[in-house]
Amino acid sequence: MDIFLLSFSLILPIFFAIFIFHALKPKSNGKPEKLPPGSFGFPIVGEAISFLYQNHDKFISHRMEKHSSKIFKTNLLGDPVVVLCGTAGHKFIASNELQIFQSWRPQSMQKLFRSSIQPPSSSSSSSSSSSSSTSITRETEKQITRAPGFMRTDALVHYVGIMDGAVQEHLKNHWVGKEIVNVHRQAQLLFLTLAGRFFMGLEDSARIEKLSNLMHNIMLSLDVLPLNVPGTSFYNGMKAAKEVRQEIQLLIKEKKTAMDNGAQMQDILSFMISRPDPSTGKPLLDADVADKVMGLLSGAFNSPSISISFIMKFLGERPEIYEKVRYEQLEIASSKQVGEALTWEDVQKMKYSWNVALEVMRLRPPIRGFFRESLTDFEYEGYTIPKGWKVYWTVCSTKKDPECFPEPEKFDPTRYEIEGPPPYTNVPFGSGPRTCPGKDYARLQILTFLHHVVKRFSWEVMNSDCKVLGGTNPVPYEGVHVRLHSSSV
Numbered sequence: 001m002d003i004f005l006l007s008f009s010l011i012l013p014i015f016f017a018i019f020i021f022h023a024l025k026p027k028s029n030g031k032p033e034k035l036p037p038g039s040f041g042f043p044i045v046g047e048a049i050s051f052l053y054q055n056h057d058k059f060i061s062h063r064m065e066k067h068s069s070k071i072f073k074t075n076l077l078g079d080p081v082v083v084l085c086g087t088a089g090h091k092f093i094a095s096n097e098l099q100i101f102q103s104w105r106p107q108s109m110q111k112l113f114r115s116s117i118q119p120p121s122s123s124s125s126s127s128s129s130s131s132s133s134t135s136i137t138r139e140t141e142k143q144i145t146r147a148p149g150f151m152r153t154d155a156l157v158h159y160v161g162i163m164d165g166a167v168q169e170h171l172k173n174h175w176v177g178k179e180i181v182n183v184h185r186q187a188q189l190l191f192l193t194l195a196g197r198f199f200m201g202l203e204d205s206a207r208i209e210k211l212s213n214l215m216h217n218i219m220l221s222l223d224v225l226p227l228n229v230p231g232t233s234f235y236n237g238m239k240a241a242k243e244v245r246q247e248i249q250l251l252i253k254e255k256k257t258a259m260d261n262g263a264q265m266q267d268i269l270s271f272m273i274s275r276p277d278p279s280t281g282k283p284l285l286d287a288d289v290a291d292k293v294m295g296l297l298s299g300a301f302n303s304p305s306i307s308i309s310f311i312m313k314f315l316g317e318r319p320e321i322y323e324k325v326r327y328e329q330l331e332i333a334s335s336k337q338v339g340e341a342l343t344w345e346d347v348q349k350m351k352y353s354w355n356v357a358l359e360v361m362r363l364r365p366p367i368r369g370f371f372r373e374s375l376t377d378f379e380y381e382g383y384t385i386p387k388g389w390k391v392y393w394t395v396c397s398t399k400k401d402p403e404c405f406p407e408p409e410k411f412d413p414t415r416y417e418i419e420g421p422p423p424y425t426n427v428p429f430g431s432g433p434r435t436c437p438g439k440d441y442a443r444l445q446i447l448t449f450l451h452h453v454v455k456r457f458s459w460e461v462m463n464s465d466c467k468v469l470g471g472t473n474p475v476p477y478e479g480v481h482v483r484l485h486s487s488s489v
Contacts, residue, residue, distance in 0.1 A: 036082050038072035070086060181481070196211065221237025223469060272293070466481075
């Protein structure tokens with residue numbers, strides 16, 4: 001933290017000049033506005049340090065108690081932010097996606113994952129400045145990621161057998177014979193191995209491990225002050241992001257050569273290379289393709305590895321729940337021939353195991369919230385939110401609400417067996433038009449891993465008080481370490 005403060009002091013005059021500029025800039029209209037309650041915090045930084053480095057749930061709950069349980073304002077590095085709380089807040093955002101809101105990411109994420117989508121509004125200069133030389137429209141991105149059906153059920157059905165074999169191979173190489181395992185780092189490696197194969201057609205274990213290490217450094221710098229100064233985690237993340245782009249662009253060149261020689265490839269990267277941008281009819285630049293693939297890898301890599309880390313932690317601390325998951329998985333295994341891979345139908349039978357995962361993701365959500373940007377002035381709860389303001393919703397405003405989850409502190413997978421949680425409450429994959437297109441893929445990864453890990457091992461958690469990062473991404477930066485014990489099938 002001393003390095004952060006030292007580095008920050010070096011650029012304080014720049015931030016101060018920006019602050020003065022925005023403070024003296026005339027308003028777009030003269031009408032009085034009733035802004036939400038709250039505080040903009042300190043000049044320039046606002047409440048960013050508290051948001052990024054303190055306990056996220058306490059940051060939100062304290063302001064809900066102090067200002068309003070439905071809405072409050074804050075400021076993050078010069079960006080005015082309104083936080084909409086609870087089920088109603090989430091429903092309002094999800095119901096008005098694309099009409100009132102566009103996606104927005106904090107400055108650190110914009111710089112790490114250079115967006116090549118040109119926003120429809122010019123209200124956010126930081127968003128547009130992160131665009132690369134050739135923009136990709138939202139419609140193009142939708143076609144790239146969804147049109148071929150890579151994430152649809154009919155495609156996922158064919159992934160199961162390959163994924164099953166890859167999980168078993170990973171456990172054999174990185175878990176069997178080990179006394180203590182860092183679940184988070186091993187989950188990262190496994191999920192990047194799967195993403196490398198399905199998204200990029202990459203099966204080189206050395207290159208996958210290198211990418212996994214680089215992506216880990218990026219994940220540690222998602223929610224920090226964007227100070228690109230040696231010694232900071234953001235500097236390390238930016239350096240890693242550059243190397244990841246270089247690795248992907250090298251792979252693109254290799255694929256282009258292979259495709260020119262008649263090779264047939266069925267992965268997302270090959271699709272992106274071979275299809276022109278439908279809005280221009282021209283091929284996408286390698287740099288644009290690399291940025292998009294990097295974003296896809298992040299989605300397949302970060303949240304699932306966080307989820308598995310805490311699922312393993314909860315199961316290690318609750319032997320009775322572990323035994324129920326193991327019983328369900330052994331029942332499925334008993335119907336298989338020796339060496340026979342899991343099928344899509346097998347995965348659909350893992351109902352209790354998935355309820356356990358959902359309950360873990362309620363208590364330890366893999367993403368704590370999401371940001372949007374307002375495309376126009378709008379009214380909410382009697383307050384005016386101006387165009388260009390950032391809007392934030394966080395799952396912590398519902399996950400322990402007794403009206404949504406009776407006995408909210410209780411770990412109870414059975415709460416999902418009948419009606420499930422109310423809409424807009426437990427949303428590990430988002431909702432509305434921006435629901436994660438890879439949610440079924442993530443479910444398949446998690447359940448395939450659980451099937452094999454509980455068959456092979458029981459475990460005890462070595463660091464129950466593992467530290468996690470602040471901000472929106474609760475990365476267990478010290479890892480989740482477990483002591484393994486072999487289990488007989």
